[in-house]
Structures are given as structure tokens and as C-alpha cells.
Amino acid sequence: MLARLVLGLVILDAAMTAPTPEVINYDSETYDAILDDLDNLYNYENIPVRQAEVKRVTMMPSGSREFPTPAPQSEEVLEEEEEEEEEESTPRLIDGSSSQEPEFTGALGPHTDEDFPTCLLCTCISTTVYCDDHELDAIPPLPRNTAYFYSRFNRIKKINRNDFASLNDLKRIDLTSNLISEIDEDAFRKLPQLQELVLRDNKIRQLPELPATLTFIDVSNNRLGRKGIKQEAFKDMYDLRHLYLTDNNLDHIPLPLPENLRALHLQNNNILEMHEDTFCNVKNLTYIRKALEDIRLDGNPINLSRTPQAYMCLPRLPIGSLV
Ligand SMILES: *[C@@H]1O[C@H](CO)[C@@H](O)[C@H](O)[C@H]1NC(C)=O
Numbered sequence: 586m587l588a589r590l591v592l593g594l595v596i597l598d599a600a601m602t603a604p605t606p607e608v609i610n611y612d613s614e615t616y617d618a619i620l621d622d623l624d625n626l627y628n629y630e631n632i633p634v635r636q637a638e639v640k641r642v643t644m645m646p647s648g649s650r651e652f653p654t655p656a657p658q659s660e661e662v663l664e665e666e667e668e669e670e671e672e673e674s675t676p677r678l679i680d681g682s683s684s685q686e687p688e689f690t691g692a693l694g695p696h697t698d699e700d701f702p703t704c705l706l707c708t709c710i711s712t713t714v715y716c717d718d719h720e721l722d723a724i725p726p727l728p729r730n731t732a733y734f735y736s737r738f739n740r741i742k743k744i745n746r747n748d749f750a751s752l753n754d755l756k757r758i759d760l761t762s763n764l765i766s767e768i769d770e771d772a773f774r775k776l777p778q779l780q781e782l783v784l785r786d787n788k789i790r791q792l793p794e795l796p797a798t799l800t801f802i803d804v805s806n807n808r809l810g811r812k813g814i815k816q817e818a819f820k821d822m823y824d825l826r827h828l829y830l831t832d833n834n835l836d837h838i839p840l841p842l843p844e845n846l847r848a849l850h851l852q853n854n855n856i857l858e859m860h861e862d863t864f865c866n867v868k869n870l871t872y873i874r875k876a877l878e879d880i881r882l883d884g885n886p887i888n889l890s891r892t893p894q895a896y897m898c899l900p901r902l903p904i905g906s907l908v
């Protein structure tokens with residue numbers, strides 16, 4: 586019994602730490618020679634273009650080596666681990682933890698959730714609801730106190746305006762790998778605490794209005810085209826750190842970029858050009874966008890050499906074609 590309890594706690598611990606952005610390794614690690622390149626950049630006018638190009642060509646391989654592109658793979662592995670753990674011990678997990686977690690003693694304790702129809706089908710642990718891989722074709726009703734909602738690898742086609750209505754504690758929604766092609770304009774807008782929205786690997790053509798509280802957005806591998814993202818969609822998101830829009834059909838960089846943005850991934854889109862002041866302010870050379878250290882533009886038909894002034898304020902050069 587004691588062994589079971591310990592096992593349960595270990596698993597609970599693993600499950601509780603799961604809903605963080607670090608689960609998928611999005612982060613591009615630093616690459617060397619950044620300071621060198623920054624120096625070159627600031628002296629751009631003094632060095633022949635050809636020399637600058639050679640320098641960057643040597644830099645790029647080390648950059649791309651450090652991006653573990655097959656992220657979906659690692660995610661699947663994690664997926665399997667999570668499921669095994671849950672299947673083995675879900676009922677005990679909930680009982681065993683109620684004496685440990687003060688959170689469980691409230692009116693919306695485990696028994697409320699356990700009786701909740703969705704928690705019979707899915708797995709509810711504290712304020713996290715896991716509905717991965719259940720052949721769902723719609724968002725199920727969720728307990729009022731849900732903070733983290735996972736419904737990956739299902740067959741959801743549409744997100745309706747009331748699917749998340751009144752879920753005022755919702756912090757993370759992960760709907761990776763569904764068949765979503767339509768999202769109601771109001772589906773996410775009124776969620777007061779939503780921080781992380783993961784919609785990768787779907788068929789989304791148009792993003793609805795999003796709450797300004799978001800810190801992490803991943804809509805990679807969808808069908809966002811020219812009109813897929815509203816004008817100034819991310820402008821007021823002061824806390825947005827990560828914006829992943831890889832593998833879509835975007836033909837421009839969504840502007841303006843919020844000041845605290847750290848990572849902007851746009852590889853494998855259809856971006857042909859950008860302006861000198863997409864990232865920086867050509868009229869004010871003292872302006873520095875120090876947060877934005879990870880820009881990916883590789884796999885676009887853009888020639889980054891055409892806008893040499895555009896990177897002056899950045900801590901690192903964007904990754905992409907410079908020839
Ligand atoms: C230039 O940018 C700096 C840093 O953002 C700012 O403090 C300064 O007021 C700006 N100057 C002008 C003329 O806009």
C-alpha cells in the first residue's frame with residue numbers, strides 16, 4: 586500500500602508538471618558567434634557584402650543543428666508515457682492525493698470532477714483534463730474549474746462559441762492534431778486567464794480574436810494564408826513570448842510584433858519580403874528589441890540580404906536565406 590502511494594505521488598508529480606511549454610522543445614538554443622555577427626552587423630557598411638555572406642553561411646549549419654525539428658516525434662513519446670501512467674493508476678491517484686493537496690478540499694473537489702461526465706471518459710487530475718486520443722469529434726463539456734485542457738489526437742472539426750464559455754480559470758488549451766477547420770470568432774476571446782493556446786497540426790484557415798493574456802501561441806502546420814491572421818492580431822499581447830506559425834501559407838510577417846516576444850517561428854511559409862522596420866525602427870537607431878532572440882524565416886522565398894538595415898536592433902540575426 587505504501588509502495589502504491591509513493592508510486593501514485595511520483596506519477597501525480599509527473600502529471601502536474603506536464604502542462605508547461607517546455608514539454609515540446611521549441612526553444613532554439615543559442616548559437617555561437619552571435620556577438621561577432623552583431624558586430625559585423627553594426628559595421629555592415631564597412632564590410633563587403635560578400636564577406637558578410639560567407640560569415641553567415643558558416644553560422645547557419647550550427648544554428649539548424651540545434652533545432653530539433655522533429656518535435657512531433659518527441660511529443661508522441663511523451664504522449665505514450667503519459668497515457669501509460671494514467672491508465673495504471675488513475676483512480677488511486679485521485680483518492681490518494683486528496684489528503685495531500687489542499688486544493689482538493691474545496692467545494693469543487695475531486696468527487697465533483699469525478700462525477701462529471703467528461704471525467705468518466707477522459708482523465709481529470711486536479712484542474713487538468715486529459716482527453717487525448719479518444720476519437721472525440723467535439724469539445725466535451727468541461728468542469729467549471731478546468732485550468733489545463735488537453736485534447737490532442739482527436740477528430741474535432743469545429744470549435745464553437747460556447748465550447749469554453751465561463752471557464753474562467755482556463756490557462757492552457759492544447760488541441761494538437763485534430764481536424765479543426767473552423768473556429769468561432771468568440772471561442773477564446775473572453776477567457777480571462779488563457780495563457781497558452783496550442784492548435785498545431787489542424788486545418789485552420791483563419792484565427793479568431795484572441796485574448797491579450799496569451800504568452801504562448803502555436804498554430805504551426807495549419808492552412809493560414811494571406812488573410813488567416815487579422816491585422817494587428819498580436820499587437821496588445823504584452824506578455825506574448827512565443828509565437829509559432831511554422832508550416833502555413835502566410836505571405837507576410839504579422840505586425841506589429843509585441844515588444845516582449847522572444848521567439849518567432851515562421852519557417853516554411855510563403856513570405857517573400859519584409860520592410861526595414863519590421864523588427865527595428867529605422868528612424869531611431871537607439872531602439873533595441875532585446876527580447877526577440879529567435880527568429881526563423883528559413884523555408885520562405887525571402888532574401889534577407891535585401892533588407893540589411895532590418896536587423897540592427899536585434900540581439901541575433903534571423904535564420905533564413907541570405908544569398
Ligand atoms: C528612440 O528609442 C529609444 C529606446 O526605445 C527611446 O527611449 C527614445 O525616446 C526614442 N527616440 C525617439 C526620437 O523616438
Ligand SMILES: *[C@@H]1O[C@H](CO)[C@@H](O)[C@H](O)[C@H]1NC(C)=O
Binds near residue numbers: 888890
Ligand atoms: C538577394 O539580395 C541581394 C542584395 O539585394 C542580391 O545581391 C542577391 O542577388 C539576391 N539573391 C537572390 C537569389 O535574389
